[in-house]
Amino acid sequence: MTVFTEETRERAREIIARYPADRSRSALLPLLHLVQSEEGYVSPAGVEFCAEVLGLNKAQVGAVATFYTMYKRKPTGDYLVSVCTNTMCNVLGGQEVYDTLAEHLGVGHDETTADGKITLEHAECLAACDYGPVMTVNYDFFDNVDPQGALGVVEELRAGGRPMPTRGARLCTLKEMAVQLAGFADERDGAVADGGPGEATLRGLRLAEQHGISVPGFDPNTPIRSKAEADKAAAEAKARAEAAKPAPAAEPAKPAAATGSTAPDVKAPDDKSPQVRTAETRQPDARTAVPDAPGTKVPTDGAPPAPRDAQAAEAAGAAANPPAGDGKPAGDEAGAQQRNLKEAEAGAGANGAGPAVASETGVQK
Numbered sequence: 454m455t456v457f458t459e460e461t462r463e464r465a466r467e468i469i470a471r472y473p474a475d476r477s478r479s480a481l482l483p484l485l486h487l488v489q490s491e492e493g494y495v496s497p498a499g500v501e502f503c504a505e506v507l508g509l510n511k512a513q514v515g516a517v518a519t520f521y522t523m524y525k526r527k528p529t530g531d532y533l534v535s536v537c538t539n540t541m542c543n544v545l546g547g548q549e550v551y552d553t554l555a556e557h558l559g560v561g562h563d564e565t566t567a568d569g570k571i572t573l574e575h576a577e578c579l580a581a582c583d584y585g586p587v588m589t590v591n592y593d594f595f596d597n598v599d600p601q602g603a604l605g606v607v608e609e610l611r612a613g614g615r616p617m618p619t620r621g622a623r624l625c626t627l628k629e630m631a632v633q634l635a636g637f638a639d640e641r642d643g644a645v646a647d648g649g650p651g652e653a654t655l656r657g658l659r660l661a662e663q664h665g666i667s668v669p670g671f672d673p674n675t676p677i678r679s680k681a682e683a684d685k686a687a688a689e690a691k692a693r694a695e696a697a698k699p700a701p702a703a704e705p706a707k708p709a710a711a712t713g714s715t716a717p718d719v720k721a722p723d724d725k726s727p728q729v730r731t732a733e734t735r736q737p738d739a740r741t742a743v744p745d746a747p748g749t750k751v752p753t754d755g756a757p758p759a760p761r762d763a764q765a766a767e768a769a770g771a772a773a774n775p776p777a778g779d780g781k782p783a784g785d786e787a788g789a790q791q792r793n794l795k796e797a798e799a800g801a802g803a804n805g806a807g808p809a810v811a812s813e814t815g816v817q818k
Contacts, residue, residue, distance in 0.1 A: 477507055478509065481503060485517065486635040487631070490629070494529050523634070529572045531610075532571050532572070534590055536588045537578060546600075555573060590606065590624060594618055594620045619649075622639065622645045625641075764794065
C-alpha cells in the first residue's frame with residue numbers, strides 16, 4: 454500500500470477546507486486528482502486514502518473514479534497523448550494521425566510505451582473543432598497536426614524535451630498537471646505566461662474590438678496572477694468599493710393617516726406571491742377546525758354493507774366486465790365464495806365478532 458507524503462495530506466486538508474463542513478464530499482473530484490499527482494494514476498491505495506479523509510466507503514469513491522476518463526486506473530506514462538478521432542477531426546485526418554503514432558510507438562489505445570514515457574489514447578472530442586485535427590499532451594493543445602508533426606512531438610518528449618503547445622501554458626508532466634487540476638497553481642517561473650492564443654481565438658477578439666464590445670481596459674498580454682496576488686487585488690477592490698459607497702440617507706417620515714395614527718405600515722395580506730397563497734390554501738393552519746372541536750360535525754362511517762350486498766355488487770361488476778379472452782377473472786368461482794361466506798357468517802354468530810376471513814378449505818385464519 455502506498456503511503457502518501459505529508460505534503461499530499463496537507464494539500465488534502467486544504468482541499469477539504471474549501472467546502473462547507475457538511476459538504477466535504479464535494480472535495481472528492483480534486484482529491485482524486487491529488488492522489489493521481491503522486492502515483493500517476495488512481496490506485497486502490499488512492500481510493501482508500503480519499504475514502505479515509507472524507508469519511509466515505511471505498512465503493513463510493515471507486516464509483517466516481519471509474520466514471521470519469523481523466524482518472525486513470527492503471528499506471529500511466531509521463532505524457533498522455535490524446536488524438537481526437539471524432540467526426541470533424543477524423544474528416545481532417547485525425548484517424549491517420551492516431552494510426553501513425555500507434556504504429557510508430559508500438560502501442561494501442563490506453564497503452565504505455567516500454568520506457569514509461571508515452572501513453573496513447575484516442576479521444577472522442579477535445580472541443581477544438583476550429584483547430585482540427587487536434588492532439589493534446591497532458592490536456593495542452595497541439596493544433597492542426599499532421600502525422601509527421603505528431604511524430605516530431607512524441608519523439609521530442611521521449612528525448613526529454615518539452616515542446617511548446619500551440620495554445621496554453623508550458624508543457625508539464627501528467628503528475629504536475631494533476632496538481633493543477635486539484636486546484637493548485639503552477640509554481641514554475643513564467644510557466645503560465647509562456648503560451649499563446651490560437652488564431653481563431655484572436656479572430657474573435659479582433660471582431661469584438663472592431664464592434665466595440667471588448668472589455669474596457671483588458672490587456673491580453675497581462676499574465677495570469679497568482680492566487681495570493683488575485684486575493685490581494687480582490688480585497689483592495691472590495692475596500693475601495695466600500696469606501697466609495699455613500700452614506701445611507703435617512704428616509705423621510707411618512708405622513709400620518711387621516712386618523713392621526715403613527716403606527717408603522719403593515720403589508721396587506723394580499724401582498725404575497727401566488728405560490729405562498731397557494732401553499733397556505735392547501736396547508737391547514739391553526740384556524741382550521743380539528744375533528745373534535747366544539748360545534749364541529751365530524752363525518753362518521755355508515756354501517757358496513759352486509760356480506761350479501763357485497764357479493765351482489767361483485768357479481769354485478771363481473772357481469773358488466775366480461776373477460777377479454779378465455780381467461781377467467783380471479784374470484785369468479787361461486788362455490789368457493791359461498792363456502793367462505795357461510796363460514797364467515799357462522800364465525801360471526803358463534804363469537805359475536807365481526808366477519809372473519811376464511812380460506813377456501815374452511816380453515817379459519
